[in-house]
Amino acid sequence: MRFVLAILAFAAAAVLVGIGIAQRTVFLEPDKVSLGAVVENQASYTVLTPEALAANPGKQTITVSGGGPVHLAYGRTEDVLSWIGEDPYVSVGYDGEAGELTSEVVVAQPVDDNTPGTPATDEPQADEESESAEAEPDPAASPVGSDLWLDEFTGDRTLTTTVDVPEGITVLVSSDGTAPAPGRIVVAWPLDNATPWAGPLIAGGALLFIVGIVLVISGVLAHRRSRGPRRNLPKGPKGKLMRAPRPPRSQRAALGSTGPSRSAGRAKRIALLPVLLVPAIALSACSSDYWPDLSSAPETTAPATPVETAAEGEADEAESTEPEAPAVVPAVTVPQMERIMRRVAVFTTEVDAAADAQQLAERFTGPAYEARKANYAIRKSLPDQASLPAIPAAPLTLTLPQQATGWPRTVLTIAKNNDDETVAPTALVLRQESPRENYKVLYATALVPDADVPEVAPASIGAPPINPEFKGLVMPTGQVAPAYADVLLKGDESEFAQFFDPEGDVIRQQLGVEGQKAIADDLPDTADVAFSNEPGDSPTVALATNDSGALVTVSITQTEKVTPNDGGTIGFKEGQPGAALSGFDEKSAKGVQRVIGIQLMFYVPAVGSEEQIRLLGWSESLIGASEVK
Structure with missing residues (x-):
C-alpha cells in the first residue's frame, strides 16, 4: 500500500x-508591449507627443536608431515646441483605435505655392530656388546641452533609455541638428x-x-523486516519453537554480518x-x-471622503461652467537647476583660468559679465591680481524660479561653498532670454553675514515676478536702485535713508559717505574727488516672497572722478588696477576716473510692515577706468 x-x-x-x-x-x-514608427521625412527633429508616451501605462523604454549620432531629450511640451520654433518637425502620436503610432509633418508657416498674382513663368524659378535651398540648407541649432531639458541622452547610431515621464512631457529626438533625425523609433512599456x-x-x-x-x-x-521464507523449526518443551543457537561474537565478526548496516546506508x-x-x-x-502578493490588501474599507462631502463636491463641479485656471509652471525644476549650476560652475572655472572674455558671454550677461570681463583685463596686465570668487555648483540652499509665462525667464538661487566654509554663500540670478539660449548669470552677490532670507514658495510652484511699479510694497521695486544710490551718496541725509535698514549694511561703510571720505583723505591737497551714483542698465529682478514682500536684485554704478586743482596733472598709480584696466599710464590735466559696479540683493517688505528694506547680498568690482573726458 x-x-x-x-x-x-x-x-x-x-x-x-x-x-x-x-x-x-x-x-x-510577454513582459512588455512595444509600438514602433518609421519616420521617412527629412526633418531635423522628431517629437514624441504625450499621447504617444502614454499609450500604455508604466515606464517608457525608448529605442532610437539612425545612421549617425542620436540625441534624445525630454521636457515640458511647451518648452520643446518653443525651442523648435518655426522649424518643421515630425510629430509622432498615437491612434487609439488602430493601436499604433502615427507620424505627421508639422510646419509652422507652410508656404503657399498658389499665391494669387504670381506669374506662371515664375514657378520654375521658384522651384529652382527651392531646390537650391534644399541642396544647401541652413544649419539648424543643435538641442544638445540646452538648459530647457529635464534630462537628455546621446548615443551613436542606436540609443536605448528608460524614462518615467508624467503627463505634459514631450520627447525630442534629433541627430546633430543639421542631419535628418533618426528614422526608427520603438517605445516599449512593461507588462505584469x-x-x-x-x-x-x-x-x-x-x-x-x-x-x-x-x-x-x-x-x-x-x-526487509518481513521478507524471507517461514520454515518449520523444532519445538522445544511445552510446544515452543526453539531458536537456533547464536554464534559466538568472533564468528559473527568473521562472517561479516553487515546486512542491517548496508540497508541503513542505502536508506x-x-x-x-x-x-x-x-x-x-x-x-x-x-x-x-x-x-x-499579499501586501496590497487594503488597510481599511472606509471611504476616503464622506459621502455627503463627495456628493456636494460633484454637484459644485457639475454646476461650475467657468474654465479652470492654467496650472502654475515654474521656469525650472530643482534637478534641472542643479544640472544648470553644475554646467555654470564648470564653465566659469575653465573661462576664469583662460581669462577669455569672448567665451564668457556664453554664460554671463549684465553686471556679472562686466565684473568678470574687467577682472580678466586687469589680470592680463597684473598677473598677481586675484580673480573673482568662483561659482559653487552645490549645494543649492534656495531655488526660486519665476513662474513661467514666456521669455525671458529668471531664476534666483543660493549656492553654498562646501570646499571653504569661510566663503559666504553666493546668490545668483540667472536669466534665459529665449528658448534656444541657455541661462546666463545676470547677478552674482555674496550674502551678508547672518543674512535673514525670508521664506519663499517651493521650487515646484515658483514665484510670480513683480512689476517695477507695483504699489503693494514699502517701495516700488523700480525705485529701489535709485533710492539706494542716493543713500550711498548722501548717507543719513538722504530722503530715502529711512526706508533702508542700516544694521549689517557694510557697503555703506566701504562705498558710502564714510568710504568716500576715506578716499578723499588719501588724495594730495592738489587733487579733488567727486562721486556720482546712478542705477545700472541691467533689469530689476523682483520675485515675491511668502509674506507678500519681494526679493529684489539691482545694480548701481559709482563713478569716482579725481581732478587736479592747481593747474597740474594727475594719473593712475602705477601697478594699480585702474592703470591696468584703462591702459592709460600718463598724466592728465583733465583728471582720471574709475567706475565701480555694485550688485545688490534686497528684501523689500510689503506695505504696512514695520520692517525696513534689508540688504541681503552685495558685490562690488572695478568695471571701468579712463581719463576724464
Whole structure:
C-alpha cells in the first residue's frame, strides 16, 4: 500500500511541478508591449507627443536608431515646441483605435505655392530656388546641452533609455541638428507577467515528492523486516519453537554480518535525494513573480471622503461652467537647476583660468559679465591680481524660479561653498532670454553675514515676478536702485535713508559717505574727488516672497572722478588696477576716473510692515577706468 501511495505522490508531484514550470516557460506572457514608427521625412527633429508616451501605462523604454549620432531629450511640451520654433518637425502620436503610432509633418508657416498674382513663368524659378535651398540648407541649432531639458541622452547610431515621464512631457529626438533625425523609433512599456501560482505549485510538488520518498523508504524497510521464507523449526518443551543457537561474537565478526548496516546506508543515501533536490527546486522559484502578493490588501474599507462631502463636491463641479485656471509652471525644476549650476560652475572655472572674455558671454550677461570681463583685463596686465570668487555648483540652499509665462525667464538661487566654509554663500540670478539660449548669470552677490532670507514658495510652484511699479510694497521695486544710490551718496541725509535698514549694511561703510571720505583723505591737497551714483542698465529682478514682500536684485554704478586743482596733472598709480584696466599710464590735466559696479540683493517688505528694506547680498568690482573726458 505504501508503494501505491508513493507512486500517486510522485505522479501528483510531477503534475504540479510541470504545471508550475510551464507557467514560467511555455505559458509565460510577454513582459512588455512595444509600438514602433518609421519616420521617412527629412526633418531635423522628431517629437514624441504625450499621447504617444502614454499609450500604455508604466515606464517608457525608448529605442532610437539612425545612421549617425542620436540625441534624445525630454521636457515640458511647451518648452520643446518653443525651442523648435518655426522649424518643421515630425510629430509622432498615437491612434487609439488602430493601436499604433502615427507620424505627421508639422510646419509652422507652410508656404503657399498658389499665391494669387504670381506669374506662371515664375514657378520654375521658384522651384529652382527651392531646390537650391534644399541642396544647401541652413544649419539648424543643435538641442544638445540646452538648459530647457529635464534630462537628455546621446548615443551613436542606436540609443536605448528608460524614462518615467508624467503627463505634459514631450520627447525630442534629433541627430546633430543639421542631419535628418533618426528614422526608427520603438517605445516599449512593461507588462505584469507575474505567475503567482507557479511558486506554490512547484513547492507543493516538491513536498509531495518528499512524501513519496518517505513512503518508499518506509516501504523498503518494512519489506526487509518481513521478507524471507517461514520454515518449520523444532519445538522445544511445552510446544515452543526453539531458536537456533547464536554464534559466538568472533564468528559473527568473521562472517561479516553487515546486512542491517548496508540497508541503513542505502536508506540514508535515498533520504539525501530530497534534501538535495528540494533546495534546487526552491531556488528556481525564489523570485517574487512566482508567489502571490499579499501586501496590497487594503488597510481599511472606509471611504476616503464622506459621502455627503463627495456628493456636494460633484454637484459644485457639475454646476461650475467657468474654465479652470492654467496650472502654475515654474521656469525650472530643482534637478534641472542643479544640472544648470553644475554646467555654470564648470564653465566659469575653465573661462576664469583662460581669462577669455569672448567665451564668457556664453554664460554671463549684465553686471556679472562686466565684473568678470574687467577682472580678466586687469589680470592680463597684473598677473598677481586675484580673480573673482568662483561659482559653487552645490549645494543649492534656495531655488526660486519665476513662474513661467514666456521669455525671458529668471531664476534666483543660493549656492553654498562646501570646499571653504569661510566663503559666504553666493546668490545668483540667472536669466534665459529665449528658448534656444541657455541661462546666463545676470547677478552674482555674496550674502551678508547672518543674512535673514525670508521664506519663499517651493521650487515646484515658483514665484510670480513683480512689476517695477507695483504699489503693494514699502517701495516700488523700480525705485529701489535709485533710492539706494542716493543713500550711498548722501548717507543719513538722504530722503530715502529711512526706508533702508542700516544694521549689517557694510557697503555703506566701504562705498558710502564714510568710504568716500576715506578716499578723499588719501588724495594730495592738489587733487579733488567727486562721486556720482546712478542705477545700472541691467533689469530689476523682483520675485515675491511668502509674506507678500519681494526679493529684489539691482545694480548701481559709482563713478569716482579725481581732478587736479592747481593747474597740474594727475594719473593712475602705477601697478594699480585702474592703470591696468584703462591702459592709460600718463598724466592728465583733465583728471582720471574709475567706475565701480555694485550688485545688490534686497528684501523689500510689503506695505504696512514695520520692517525696513534689508540688504541681503552685495558685490562690488572695478568695471571701468579712463581719463576724464
